Amino acid sequence: MKVFITILVCKLLRFVGKLIGKGSSFPGQIALKLCPDILSRVTLPEYIIAVTGSNGKTSTVEMIAHILSKNGKSVSWNREGSNQIEGVTTLVLSNATMGGKVKSDILLIESDERFARYTFKYIKPTHYVITNLYRDQLTRNGHPEWVFDALKDSICDGTQLILNADDPLVSLFGKDKEDVIWFGADKLSSDTETLESAYNDGAYCPACRKPMTYSTYHYNHIGHYNCTSCGYKRHDTDYTITSVDLDGGEMMIDSKYRITLALKSLYNIYNILSAYTVARIVGIDGAEIASDMNDYVLKNGRVITFELGRRRGTLLTSKHENSISYDQSLRVASAYKEGCDVMIIVDAVSRKYFTSDVSWLWDIDFDMLKSENVGEIVLAGKYVNDLALRFEYTDIPAEKIRCFEDINEAVNYLDSDRKEYIYAITCFSDKGKFLARVKGE
Structure with missing residues (x-):
């Protein structure tokens, strides 16, 4: 009876929440108060697939759900990205019968890493x-190694790990374990032999703390690494990106399956590879996966095309206070060969912690915008002076930079007779402030 009442209350709250456009966490919060161990009392499907990590969780989960659904699997997944235990509880109970049985073939969970x-x-x-x-x-979150320690406690015996072999810290979860599936990229044409980043989180081996070497860098500390002190190194991969042509907008997986890219980003190809790996494990044919992912445009609103007067552009939404997320957005803009202007908005720092800490701006590699493909750079928002100070420490000519504290003034400045494409780069909290002034495509 307790299970029945808890599920009923959760479903009712979820129904009301959908009517008012809220409620992805609150129903689960109440359910956990009514029955703290409710998640252990429900009957779950054969496949329970969890996705976590610093970046790419929401996009990867969406892609997995897309592929599996296209291939006849019923999937329960947290579409809103509500990924702490309250949101997961809402997901599970909303998709369960009143007797407590989840009705889908697959339960797909995005989980906050902490x-x-x-x-x-x-x-x-x-x-x-x-x-x-x-x-x-x-x-x-402090340092990634602190998050590693928190995440380590979430790994259960008997769970098959699916790990990014190109991330040395993530790979440590699979050290000395047998039941691990590894995904990663071969050496790519876009790789560098030396680190091109504002900082180096791959400088030391996560296993023994001694200096670590790389034979190739994909981006930041993601690449092929080796510790000459303890022998810790990148693991061979089961599913592999074998080539990428970002200019042409395509990638190859396992030298066999070609996927055309709606978003020409190294960050995006890892999300696609993660989704591909899961789908193959579930039993979907590689050719079918490639077909399903060709030119796939994410529905989560993180990449949005727009019009501003006579100009066209793309809004790239980066994760709050996450320098690599911003780096990947900058990389897309700087590689746009037809020429573009770039707008960067920092009007809110965090959705939750109101500290006004902008130290993370110094971890972003803004020097990428020194590219000959980039024309004007417009900085905007409450923290425009902090942005401007950060740009003083780049090699970008000052005459290319315009600063506006008011976002509307910045948009008005860009609404000109110029024809160059616009890349607007900002975070979740600020994207609506920009989209309110432009026309979505």
């Missing part, structure tokens, strides 16, 4: 994808 240990105290994933561990929201 709080996964609480969710998976009650739910044991059959497969667990860990995408990456980066510097992320330092006020909340």
Whole structure:
């Protein structure tokens, strides 16, 4: 009876929440108060696939759900990205019968990396994808190694790990384990032999703390690494990006499956590879996956095309206080060969922690905008002076930079007779302030 009442209350609250456009976490919060161990009392499907990591969780989960659904699988997944235990509880109970049985073939869970240990105290994933561990929201998460320790407690015996072999810290989860699936990229044409980043989180081996070497860098500390002291090194991969042509907008997986890219980003190809790996494990044919992912445009609103007067552009939404997320957006803009202007908005620092800490701006590689493909750079928002100071420490000519504290003034400046494409780069909290002034395509 307790299970029945808890599920009923959760479903009712979820129904009301949908009517008012809210409620992805609150129903689960109440359900956990009514029955703290409710997640251990429900009957779950054969496949319970969890996805966590610093970046790419929401996009990867969306892609997995897209592929599996296209191939006849019924999937329950947290579409809103509500990924702490309350949101996961809402997901599970909303998709369960009143008797407590989840009705889908597959339960697909996006989980916050810091709080996964609480969710998976009650739910044991059959497969667990860990995408990456980066510097992320330092006020909340501290250092990636601190997050590693928190995430380590979420891994259950009997769960098959699916790990990014190109991330040395993530790979440490699979050290000396047998039941691990590895994904990663071969040496790519876009790789560098030396680190091109504002900082180096791959300088030291995560296993023995001694200096580590790289034979190739994909981006930041993601690449092929080796510790000459303890022998810790990148693992051979089961599913592999074998080539990428970002200019042409395509990637090859396992030298066999070609996928055309709607978003020409190294960051995006790892999300696609993660989704491909899960789908193959579930039993989907590689050719079918490639077909499903060709030119796939994410529905989560993180990449939005727009019009501003006679000009066209793309809004790239980066994660709050996450330098690698911003780096990947800058990389897309700087590689646009037809020429573009770039707008960067920092009007809110965090959705939760109101510290006004902007130290993370110094971890972003803004020097990428020194590219000959980039024309004007417009800085905007409450923290425009902090942005401007950061840009003083780049090699970008000052005459290319315009600063506006008021976002509307910045948009008005860009609404000109210029024909260059616009890349607007900002975070979740600020994207609506920009979109309110432009026409979505």
